[in-house]
Amino acid sequence: MRHLMTVVVTAILVSAVWIFYGNITRSPATSDGKVAPAGDKAVVRPAGEAPMVLAESVTVGPAGLAIPVAGVKPSELTDTFTAARAGGARRHDAIDIMAAQGRVVIAAAPGTVEKLYNSVGKGGITAYIRSDDQLWTYYYAHLSAYAPGLHEGQRMRRGDAVGYVGYTGDASPDAPHLHFAINRMAPGERWWQGTPINPYPLLAGRSANR
Structure with a gap:
């Protein structure tokens, strides 16, 4: 019984970690402090400032x-x-x-x-x-x-x-x-x-x- 409970708890924790990680990696990086792709440029959004567009070349x-x-x-x-x-x-x-x-x-x-x-x-x-x-x-x-x-x-x-x-x-x-x-x-x-x-x-x- 104790072994079964350990397996169940472990499975729940692992699932929670993967759900959390998946939400981060799938979320578009467009909030303050993030970088989002924009064709051949990168749109940088510093916290509290307007977006800046920097040429990658x-x-x-x-x-x-x-x-x-x-x-x-x-x-x-x-x-x-x-x-x-x-x-x-x-x-x-x-x-x-x-x-x-x-x-x-x-x-x-x-x-x-x-x-x-x-x-x-x-x-x-x-x-x-x-x-x-x-x-x-x-x-x-x-x-x-x-x-x-x-x-x-x-x-x-x-x-x-x-x-x-x-x-x-x-x-x-x-x-x-x-x-x-x-x-x-x-x-x-x-x-x-x-x-x-x-x-x-x-x-x-x-x-x-x-």
Whole structure:
């Protein structure tokens, strides 16, 4: 009799465990703090905050910077930092990341949106994001549009959407791309100032052109 009772109690406990586990694994993960699939993206719902959509195609380079166009691989980058512009009057001081118009442009590093500016005839629709330590400014140009709701003073995380690849300003409609620059900032320097450094080796992990 005692043996029979032990078997019955064990069976009840095991069944309860499997029912509980099954409910968890079958329940859609859409409540606060959960992640739910959404095609080729993940919808993240932090507790107490609005959902965030993060592209799964974010690639991080050797220096910890995300390649600022979603889906672009390090091997697809070209070093155009020293290329001549304006008929040789000036150096490019940035790299052009070629991509289809409308491809998502993302923040290469965390920081704060310092300036949103439409530089007609030059960089077109542009964004300047200053790093948290105030030492660097990341410049995104020739955008077709900003990401919805993007505004000056907004805190950005690496991988957050900045805008979309385009050809505004002096870029060619036949070659939409992101003009991406990094500037080293001295104390007191404004968003349009700074000393340019080459983003290519930081993103691609290869030596810069000489």
